[in-house]
Amino acid sequence: MQLSRRGVLAGAAVGGGLLVAWTLMPREFENPLSPAPGETAFDAWLKIAADGVVTVAVPQLEMGQGVTTLLPQVVAMELGADWRQVAVEPAPVSGAYANVPLAARWAPLWRPMLGTWQDEPDELLLERWAQDNSFTATAEGTALAAYEGACRNAGASARAMLAQAAAARWDVPWEQCRAENGFIYHDANRASFAELAIEAARFSSPDPPPLLPDPPAEPALPMGEDIERERALAWPRLDLPSKVDGSHVFAADVRLPGMVYAAIRHGPHDRCELLDFDAGRAAGQRGLVQLVRGKRWLAAVADTWWAAEEALKKIAPRFSVEEPVQGEAVARALDDAVRRGTGQVVDERGEGDDGYAPHFALRYDVAPGLHATIETTAATAQFSGGKLEMWLPTQTPEAARAAAAGALGIGHGDVILYPVAAGGSFDRRLDNQAAIEVALIAREVGRPVQLTWSRWQEHVASYPRPPVAALIGAELAQEGSITALRARVACPPTTLELGRRMFANMTSWSALEAVAGEADPLAVEGLLASYAIPNASVQHVPVRLKLPTSRMRGGAHGYTAFFRECFIDEVAQRHQREPLSYRVAMLGQDAPMVAVLQAAAQLGAWDGGRAGSGQGLACHRMDLFGASGRIAVIAEAAAGEGGLRVRKLFAAVDIGRIVNRDIALQQIEGGLVFGLAMALGCNIDYADGLPTNQRLSSLALPSLAECPEIHVTLLPSTAEPFDPGEIGVPAVAPAIANALFAATGLRLRRLPLLSALSRNGPLP
Secondary structure, three states: OOOOHHHHHHHHHHHHOOEEOOOOOOEEOOOOOOOOOOEEEOOOOEEEEOOOOEEEEEOOOOOOOOHHHHHHHHHHHHHOOOHHHEEEEEOOOOHHHOOHHHHHHOHHHHHHHHHHHOOOOOHHHHHHHHHHOOOOOOOOOOHHHHHHHHHHHHHHHHHHHHHHHHHHHHOOOHHHOEEEOOEEEEOOEEEEHHHHHHHHOOOOOOOOOOOOOOOOOOOOOOOOOOOOOOOOOOOOOOOHHHHHHOOOOEHHHOOOOOOEEEEEEEOOOOOEEEEEOOHHHHOOOOOEEEEEEOOOEEEEEEOOHHHHHHHHHHHOOEEEEOOOOOHHHHHHHHHHHHHHOOOEEEEEEOOOOOOOOOOEEEEEEEOOEOOOOOOOOEEEEEEEOOEEEEEEOOOOHHHHHHHHHHHHOOOHHHEEEEEOEOOOOOOHHHOOHHHHHHHHHHHHHOOOEEEEOOHHHHHHHOOOEOOEEEEEEEEEOOOOOEEEEEEEEEEOOHHHHHHHHHHOOOOHHHHHHHHOOOOOHHHOOOOOOOOOOOEEEEEEEEOOOOOOOOOOOOOOHHHHHHHHHHHHHHHHHHOOOOHHHHHHHOOOOOHHHHHHHHHHHHHOOOOOOOOOOOEEEEEEEEEEOOEEEEEEEEEEEEEEOOEEEEEEEEEEEEOOOOOOHHHHHHHHHHHHHHHHHHHHOOEOOEEOOEEOOOOHHHHOOOOHHHOOEEEEEEOOOOOOOOOHHHHOOOOHHHHHHHHHHHHHOOOOOEEOOOOOOOOOOOOO
């Protein structure tokens, strides 16, 4: 599907108003933003209260990435608001907030549900689908691409309306008025937003809105000058005070009058059914209210969650499973597929692999991995009068509503969803099993109920990152440069599978069956990023596993960058080429990536990655509708009797125009730590459909003491902004793997890196 950046982002920007262009007819949305007493709603994005507080609606799930600061900041900068008087609230689920760029990127996921329109949806159809389905999903770092334009328009429109109200008072041209720190000024005249709001709402904004000449941005700092965390920031996070004092409401913090608490037991993966249980075993459990039986789960409801959990421990329900997942069978299926399976070309360059004569090839593997969120799955609901109210942290709110409505057999409009913040997600909240479960439990108990999964159930019922096997081969020139590259990547069509669960509300096994054998470009993307290799080909070998899988932070880039960057390092080493200069020589015209690599080398005092140095290098680029993020990481690692230790990580990053420097640094640093966790742990194995890792401590995640020093520099740029939430992840694991080789001479080609070794044992 050929879609232009201008067309897609123009469609996204329309969301700031209430009149939306549709393919077949104009469509008007009623303003979904309801003002409270004393508030004036200017459009779908902002309200101004009688006390001057500007409240911005945010249609994205806050899961630590800072979106509930970033979008209000865009509005505030364009409006001229006082940041101390800016508040935020979750936007209601509405087509007025459609995430058009993500709808475009995920078109292969929802397009099969469109019937005869599925072949080539154009930009107008894409916009129509996103609005009609209230598609506001939070994923893939699309917040700025989807909503910066709309937020700027909203701020500029409100500023013009406030200026018109002030100008009418002072009998001056409104264009000569200016907005600053919550006031409208003209010469000696001054009026606050609070006193102008009601009058301003009677005026109409110019079309188009009078945007400020420069888009929202904060300057980058000189190399090595990280933000002084103790000094006052220009745009501090709006959610920070409540998170510090404990008043921030996460999913498990919701409290309703008369609420009871539910714990749950799920059956093994996959296609299980609840066989039987002995309710009498829990007869003496204090506080137990009742048991609720689902087709594939059993829930206990009690006065406290602990009492409900204890009841389930006593009952020990039994399940039958038609296709139990076995870790050994998963490994065999991947091995067979990567060696002998039929691959489908999903990305190629030049002549692809025509005439390809590889000089050598290497095998890489990735184990399935869990998201390991701090907060386990939690949801609250009450069912009354044929209507369901849900308090849920979900990245796909409309899909959650549809899933709950379908489970209860009620209309979509009879489900009211109140979004709440997630205690971490890493794309775990794209799936909505909990919405179905809590809806059914709430109907059975007839009272408000909060469902919380234990850590064990999080491991049992979550869908992991897909396991992957890859063969990377290259044809080389005499001096060692790569003239042709071919990759065969065997893995499930994970994003297509996710799409069937999300958009068609399929069960996990139905989704697996529906996409069996289909090539999934999003499941293997990123392999050809960064380098100008003349001829290249990427084949996806779709694997039918009995294990349902899902997306994880960084997407396929989290493993394809590992394959490519480790492979390139080995090619350089075999031809006695210095890793940095070898990479630079293959970058072609990508001058920004050259600058990123050079900045990382300067920041990390790169010494060439010589034997014994413990230094490793990797870089990666991600693209989204004309915006690009680039990162280079240098890792310092050491090995000895205590095992592997990553001592330092240095990262140079180019994400284009930086809207909020502190949030950008937070996200890059968080991505680096997440990449570290993927390099050293997160993996999970299965026996008889159940994970062998029962606790968080069994995932080999790095402890605080094991986390390295982290140094990040952001390069100045005026290019379109790229979200920092994903780009920090991909280059970490290969940088660490290459550092380990420099420290020990040992090449590890499997994630997690130490899965074949004793974590605490001696290394060479």
